[in-house]
Amino acid sequence: MQPEAIKNVAVIGAGSWGTALAQASAVAGRRVTLVCRDPEQVAEINTRHTNSRALGALPLDAGLVAALALPADVDLAILAVPAQQSAAALGVHGRMLGGLPVVLSAKGLEAGTLRRQSEILLDLVPTATPLVLSGPSFAEDVAAGRPTAVTLASPDGAMADAVAAALAGPGLRLYAAGDMIGVELAGGLKNVYALACGAVEGAGLGASARAALIARAFAEMARLVVALGGNAGTLTGLAGLGDLTLSCTSAQSRNYATGLALGRGEILVEGRRPLAEGVFTAPVAQAIARRQGVDVPLIDAVVLLLSGRAAIADIVSGLMSRPLKRED
Ligand SMILES: NC(=O)c1ccc[n+]([C@@H]2O[C@H](COP(=O)([O-])OP(=O)(O)OC[C@H]3O[C@@H](n4cnc5c(N)ncnc54)[C@H](O)[C@@H]3O)[C@@H](O)[C@H]2O)c1
Numbered sequence: 001m002q003p004e005a006i007k008n009v010a011v012i013g014a015g016s017w018g019t020a021l022a023q024a025s026a027v028a029g030r031r032v033t034l035v036c037r038d039p040e041q042v043a044e045i046n047t048r049h050t051n052s053r054a055l056g057a058l059p060l061d062a063g064l065v066a067a068l069a070l071p072a073d074v075d076l077a078i079l080a081v082p083a084q085q086s087a088a089a090l091g092v093h094g095r096m097l098g099g100l101p102v103v104l105s106a107k108g109l110e111a112g113t114l115r116r117q118s119e120i121l122l123d124l125v126p127t128a129t130p131l132v133l134s135g136p137s138f139a140e141d142v143a144a145g146r147p148t149a150v151t152l153a154s155p156d157g158a159m160a161d162a163v164a165a166a167l168a169g170p171g172l173r174l175y176a177a178g179d180m181i182g183v184e185l186a187g188g189l190k191n192v193y194a195l196a197c198g199a200v201e202g203a204g205l206g207a208s209a210r211a212a213l214i215a216r217a218f219a220e221m222a223r224l225v226v227a228l229g230g231n232a233g234t235l236t237g238l239a240g241l242g243d244l245t246l247s248c249t250s251a252q253s254r255n256y257a258t259g260l261a262l263g264r265g266e267i268l269v270e271g272r273r274p275l276a277e278g279v280f281t282a283p284v285a286q287a288i289a290r291r292q293g294v295d296v297p298l299i300d301a302v303v304l305l306l307s308g309r310a311a312i313a314d315i316v317s318g319l320m321s322r323p324l325k326r327e328d
């Protein structure tokens with residue numbers, strides 16, 4: 001496929017990330033339909049050209065329209081609902097996606113089934129071509145056109161090149177890559193480690209502890225990626241190091257902010273906080289690691305923290321008192 005053949009893009013999911021990707025695609029010259037669930041949101045986007053629920057007063061590109069369903073002439077779809085909702089959204093829209101390239105942009109692993117996003121897509125729409133978009137990218141930055149670079153991974157290299165070229169614009173640079181498993185895992189796992197880093201800051205444990213945590217998270221992530229057939233080298237790129245750095249150091253990350261609250265001793269009340277994908281992915285990552293026989297002390301620590309069954313001081317002391325091991 002040539003990039004010029006990708007004229008019409010549909011984005012499923014009108015939250016902050018879906019709206020930001022729709023905006024970037026429109027700025028890149030595509031005709032974009034943002035698929036919403038709420039008729040009032042459709043009306044606001046089509047008349048006032050804002051999506052206030054997702055991105056406040058940010059003016060949206062004139063090439064972006066909203067609808068309740070996918071149009072018939074879509075060349076490329078982008079799925080941008082929370083990771084635990086991907087199967088439900090594909091259940092509604094999947095029959096329109098047969099044979100199409102589908103960009104998966106949620107960062108998370110599915111509870112219960114332990115599926116990655118590409119596995120969910122291929123189970124529900126076997127003829128679609130999956131591409132995974134991940135990397136350091138806050139919706140607010142992408143929507144405002146601030147410089148952002150991400151990875152776009154697919155086993156179909158020619159398709160990844162074409163879609164990267166079709167979606168690239170003045171503020172968004174996409175690097176095509178082949179290791180979809182590594183990129184998907186990196187995107188899901190960084191949210192778990194961002195929770196941990198936020199908790200370290202919230203508990204006042206210091207910047208040295210947070211830096212050590214990031215480095216050990218990188219090593220842990222590499223073990224899991226390799227065990228699942230991915231490439232550890234992928235983690236040196238945008239989806240690995242790039243996103244781990246962003247999410248583990250910035251309170252703008254919802255996962256980091258949630259960790260901050262946990263570290264301060266606050267109790268999480270479901271539905272009362274912004275989406276923090278790591279809360280759902282942590283137990284899934286732990287189950288996958290157990291299945292593969294991979295040692296993941298940091299993921300275990302986050303699962304324990306989220307369970308509310310142990311204080312952060314005890315969790316940290318448990319991590320620090322493990323038998324010493326070699327780094328090399
Ligand atoms: N916000 C960011 O900066 C950002 C950046 C990169 C990746 N992501 C990822 O994008 C995904 C979505 O995050 P977000 O920030 O847009 O969340 P959000 O909470 O802002 O929005 C989620 C949207 O999905 C819609 N939705 C939920 N279930 C649905 C369903 N079954 N069918 C159709 N629509 C449904 C909701 O109505 C809402 O509009 C997450 O996996 C997140 O990790 C977010």
Ligand SMILES: O=P(O)(O)OC[C@H](O)CO
Pocket residue numbers: 107135136137138139191194243246247252253254255256275276277
């Ligand atoms: O706000 P978060 O923690 O969901 O992070 C958003 C993006 O994934 C950052 O790359």
